[in-house]
Amino acid sequence: MESINLIIKNACQLLTLRSGQKGPRTGEHLADLGIIENGAVAISGDKIVAVGKTNEVLGKVSIGKKTKVIDAKNKVVLPGFVDCHTHPVFANTREDEFEMRIKGKTYQEIAASGGGIKSSVKALRSKSKKELIQLALPRLDRMLSYGTTTIEAKSGYGLSLEDEIKMLEVIKELNKIHPIDLIPTFLGAHEIPEEYKNNRKEYIKLIIEKMIPEVAKRKLAVFCDVFCEKGIFDIEESREILKAAKNHGFKLKLHADQLSSLGGSKLAAEVGAISADHLEFIDDDGIEKMKKSGVIGVLLPGACFGLGIKEYPPARKMIERGLPVALATDFNPGSSMTESMPMILSLACLMMRMTPAEAIVASTINSAYAVNKGNEIGSIEVGKKADLVIWNVQNYKEIPYRYGVNLVDHVIKNGEIIPAPHRQDLTRRNPV
Amino acid sequence: MESINLIIKNACQLLTLRSGQKGPRTGEHLADLGIIENGAVAISGDKIVAVGKTNEVLGKVSIGKKTKVIDAKNKVVLPGFVDCHTHPVFANTREDEFEMRIKGKTYQEIAASGGGIKSSVKALRSKSKKELIQLALPRLDRMLSYGTTTIEAKSGYGLSLEDEIKMLEVIKELNKIHPIDLIPTFLGAHEIPEEYKNNRKEYIKLIIEKMIPEVAKRKLAVFCDVFCEKGIFDIEESREILKAAKNHGFKLKLHADQLSSLGGSKLAAEVGAISADHLEFIDDDGIEKMKKSGVIGVLLPGACFGLGIKEYPPARKMIERGLPVALATDFNPGSSMTESMPMILSLACLMMRMTPAEAIVASTINSAYAVNKGNEIGSIEVGKKADLVIWNVQNYKEIPYRYGVNLVDHVIKNGEIIPAPHRQDLTRRNPV
Numbered sequence: 035m036e037s038i039n040l041i042i043k044n045a046c047q048l049l050t051l052r053s054g055q056k057g058p059r060t061g062e063h064l065a066d067l068g069i070i071e072n073g074a075v076a077i078s079g080d081k082i083v084a085v086g087k088t089n090e091v092l093g094k095v096s097i098g099k100k101t102k103v104i105d106a107k108n109k110v111v112l113p114g115f116v117d118c119h120t121h122p123v124f125a126n127t128r129e130d131e132f133e134m135r136i137k138g139k140t141y142q143e144i145a146a147s148g149g150g151i152k153s154s155v156k157a158l159r160s161k162s163k164k165e166l167i168q169l170a171l172p173r174l175d176r177m178l179s180y181g182t183t184t185i186e187a188k189s190g191y192g193l194s195l196e197d198e199i200k201m202l203e204v205i206k207e208l209n210k211i212h213p214i215d216l217i218p219t220f221l222g223a224h225e226i227p228e229e230y231k232n233n234r235k236e237y238i239k240l241i242i243e244k245m246i247p248e249v250a251k252r253k254l255a256v257f258c259d260v261f262c263e264k265g266i267f268d269i270e271e272s273r274e275i276l277k278a279a280k281n282h283g284f285k286l287k288l289h290a291d292q293l294s295s296l297g298g299s300k301l302a303a304e305v306g307a308i309s310a311d312h313l314e315f316i317d318d319d320g321i322e323k324m325k326k327s328g329v330i331g332v333l334l335p336g337a338c339f340g341l342g343i344k345e346y347p348p349a350r351k352m353i354e355r356g357l358p359v360a361l362a363t364d365f366n367p368g369s370s371m372t373e374s375m376p377m378i379l380s381l382a383c384l385m386m387r388m389t390p391a392e393a394i395v396a397s398t399i400n401s402a403y404a405v406n407k408g409n410e411i412g413s414i415e416v417g418k419k420a421d422l423v424i425w426n427v428q429n430y431k432e433i434p435y436r437y438g439v440n441l442v443d444h445v446i447k448n449g450e451i452i453p454a455p456h457r458q459d460l461t462r463r464n465p466v
Numbered sequence: 467m468e469s470i471n472l473i474i475k476n477a478c479q480l481l482t483l484r485s486g487q488k489g490p491r492t493g494e495h496l497a498d499l500g501i502i503e504n505g506a507v508a509i510s511g512d513k514i515v516a517v518g519k520t521n522e523v524l525g526k527v528s529i530g531k532k533t534k535v536i537d538a539k540n541k542v543v544l545p546g547f548v549d550c551h552t553h554p555v556f557a558n559t560r561e562d563e564f565e566m567r568i569k570g571k572t573y574q575e576i577a578a579s580g581g582g583i584k585s586s587v588k589a590l591r592s593k594s595k596k597e598l599i600q601l602a603l604p605r606l607d608r609m610l611s612y613g614t615t616t617i618e619a620k621s622g623y624g625l626s627l628e629d630e631i632k633m634l635e636v637i638k639e640l641n642k643i644h645p646i647d648l649i650p651t652f653l654g655a656h657e658i659p660e661e662y663k664n665n666r667k668e669y670i671k672l673i674i675e676k677m678i679p680e681v682a683k684r685k686l687a688v689f690c691d692v693f694c695e696k697g698i699f700d701i702e703e704s705r706e707i708l709k710a711a712k713n714h715g716f717k718l719k720l721h722a723d724q725l726s727s728l729g730g731s732k733l734a735a736e737v738g739a740i741s742a743d744h745l746e747f748i749d750d751d752g753i754e755k756m757k758k759s760g761v762i763g764v765l766l767p768g769a770c771f772g773l774g775i776k777e778y779p780p781a782r783k784m785i786e787r788g789l790p791v792a793l794a795t796d797f798n799p800g801s802s803m804t805e806s807m808p809m810i811l812s813l814a815c816l817m818m819r820m821t822p823a824e825a826i827v828a829s830t831i832n833s834a835y836a837v838n839k840g841n842e843i844g845s846i847e848v849g850k851k852a853d854l855v856i857w858n859v860q861n862y863k864e865i866p867y868r869y870g871v872n873l874v875d876h877v878i879k880n881g882e883i884i885p886a887p888h889r890q891d892l893t894r895r896n897p898v
Contacts, residue, residue, distance in 0.1 A: 127861075127864060127867070127868075128867075129822070129861055129863035129864050129867040130863070132815070132822075132863065132866070132867040133821055133822055133863055136815050136816075136819050136820070136821055136822075137819075137821065176871055180871070339816060339869070340816070340869065342815075342816045342817075342819075371867050371868045371869065372868065372869050372870040372871055373871055374870040374871050376870075377869065377870030377871075380870075383564070383568050383774075384568075384771060384772070384774045385774075387568050387569075387774075388568070389565055389568055389569065390561075390564075390565055390568075429559075429561055431561035431562065431564065431565055432559060432561050434564070435559070435560075435561040435564040435803050436559075436803045436804065437771070437772065437803065437804050437809065437870075438804040438806040438808075438809030438812075438869075438870050439608055439612070439804055439805055439806050439809075439872075440872060
């Protein structure tokens with residue numbers, strides 16, 4: 035019998051996310067939650083060693099004096115959320131732009147007048163690594179408190195060799211000091227910086243000849259991403275950058291078809307990207323090509339919500355055509371200022387008509403595949419990392435249904451219990 | 467010099483909500499936040515005794531050994547939110563209906579098949595007062611944790627004399643044992659109960675001849691409300707009920723023009739209601755009549771969001787025509803399952819194009835007037851009740867901008883500090 039350090043038992047629903055389908059889930063498997071009622075999970079070190087009905091698991095493992103036991107009676111257990119598209123390192127919030135948009139200005143107009151990504155670039159360049167780390171830590175705390183245990187984290191507010199390296203080093207340090215796992219993405223091609231605005235070819239050359247080799251050499255990023263959009267990087271430029279990155283061993287991602295139907299989704303298929311993200315304006319051909327090439331569609335309803343725009347990605351069509359979809363916050367100060375994955379699940383259900391089950395698969399196992407970690411995280415199976423969240427609900431459907439609030443009871447990260455982030459009952463007097 | 471028990475000082479923005487306009491704010495006054503930079507508030511007992519710049523307030527009051535001092539440096543202080551339309555007492559959550567709606571069923575179809583309010587009625591009738599109190603307490607805790615200090619609370623899931631009285635007694639008891647102030651509303655006219663479905667006149671007679679007099683006699687409600695809607699209570703029936711309630715001394719509210727343009731807004735004006743609530747389908751004449759009669763428009767964007775419908779109340783038009791508007795959660799298990807007022811502010815800004823300032827006025831001083839307490843709560847002024855919230859933000863605009871998360875630092879209710887409901891930094895290790 036295996037000696038274990040933590041067991042969670044009696045969960046009214048244990049969502050294992052096991053499925054008959056390997057790889058990212060599609061079609062009917064997109065709703066495969068692998069639910070075990072009265073379920074238990076046993077953990078040794080940072081790994082899951084047993085999963086099943088509570089009595090079965092209790093029969094398999096040895097509970098010693100040092101084994102912590104969590105009774106999850108009347109609670110639901112899920113894998114930790116994998117937030118597979120975030121920009122968590124930034125220097126300034128942009129609430130004034132939020133108000134300008136409400137008053138009628140578009141995202142593009144604000145960008146053209148010196149706001150937008152350029153405003154974040156200016157602010158970020160003026161901060162030290164230490165300052166950026168201090169600013170990012172409470173954001174990661176908040177992510178963890180809402181049930182996220184792994185994130186993808188992008189650079190892209192530096193836009194110079196020095197400042198992009200600085201951002202990626204901040205992400206590396208955050209990964210070291212914070213329980214959340216951060217998977218770094220180099221996004222030097224997020225925007226053309228001010229100093230290159232009349233010389234965009236030079237900036238692209240800088241990315242390809244200096245930044246990509248340097249980031250590769252220092253092993254500071256796993257992924258390379260490009261913001262492929264009208265007025266940012268066109269299809270040709272994006273292709274050139276992504277191919278250079280591929281040659282240096284990066285996996286690829288792409289901001290695609292967000293504000294217009296430029297064809298980023300097809301480019302993602304062509305270059306063999308792991309994911310294409312946004313996809314508000316994807317067309318049928320884009321869906322087909324992504325599907326054939328095994329590219330995951332990462333949907334970011336928070337960016338639509340935060341920008342106050344009505345066009346959401348055509349999630350139902352993608353699902354019906356068999357394209358694997360994942361969900362993420364797109365946490366960033368310009369368009370989606372939320373650290374909360376449950377909020378994104380609510381938006382996915384209400385704005386894109388994904389079912390609660392589909393939304394959970396898309397934000398756990400499918401988003402794990404979207405960061406190329408589908409074999410390590412994203413489901414509750416023996417051998418996987420012990421990243422779990424216990425929810426103060428009796429039915430998983432409550433998670434998107436009860437919107438805008440925090441229903442997390444406990445977060446388990448790498449097999450360790452993170453102190454309960456929320457005590458909703460602190461104000462309780464003596465009830466009758 | 468006055469002896470005080472609590473002082474909050476150095477707030478980077480203290481939003482007093484003072485205005486040149488008395489009564490609910492309209493027009494340009496709807497954005498009157500009365501901001502004091504580097505502000506302070508002094509509290510004696512449960513009342514505000516001084517408000518101003520920190521150095522002015524410190525010069526006016528006497529700080530003794532027992533005076534608690536909160537340094538609100540880099541924080542924003544607001545009046546507590548007044549959530550002026552809620553249904554917090556219920557027995558069952560209805561996440562299955564949430565999923566049915568995502569799959570294409572309408573609210574009306576679900577109601578017709580035994581779901582909807584009828585499902586809540588069935589569940590509520592089977593519970594004891596004690597059980598209902600235990601179920602409601604964590605909801606009130608969560609409201610408080612998101613910055614709400616006063617709520618209006620409706621009956622309406624009993625729909626029999628006995629069960630409506632039971633609900634109102636639960637609300638009375640909650641008001642006694644929980645820090646939040648609950649203002650009770652009798653909503654016996656929420657739906658025709660199953661046992662009267664072929665005899666609606668009898669049910670209306672029961673409301674008018676038995677329920678209203680009994681609730682009045684026992685002083686269990688301040689307001690009487692009616693769900694005036696096609697298939698629920700028509701204009702004639704609503705008028706009859708509201709007039710009877712008025713004769714028994716109730717103030718009036720009305721669920722009006724939510725799912726169709728039936729004319730509830732005009733009825734609210736005719737009977738002199740304090741507020742008409744919902745108003746998704748209000749027409750120009752309704753706006754004019756409400757304005758002339760001084761009826762406040764209570765907007766509930768959470769009900770549109772939670773139902774996944776696209777028609778939001780025409781807030782900008784109401785504001786431009788000079789109608790006073792307030793905001794509330796409509797917290798209820800059928801259409802709006804959130805306790806969070808900040809979430810409602812985000813929806814008001816993003817879905818109805820209210821500015822952050824307008825949304826704050828609508829959820830503090832204007833919603834205080836919507837529960838007839840505009841002279842006691844809703845602003846930070848000398849003589850008002852010390853219901854305040856300190857926010858972990860440096861600009862009030864962050865509150866709607868940073869959506870779906872909890873940014874509350876401290877809640878002060880009746881002059882008492884409620885333990886910090888959220889510790890976002892619990893997971894912090896030793897940062898570099």
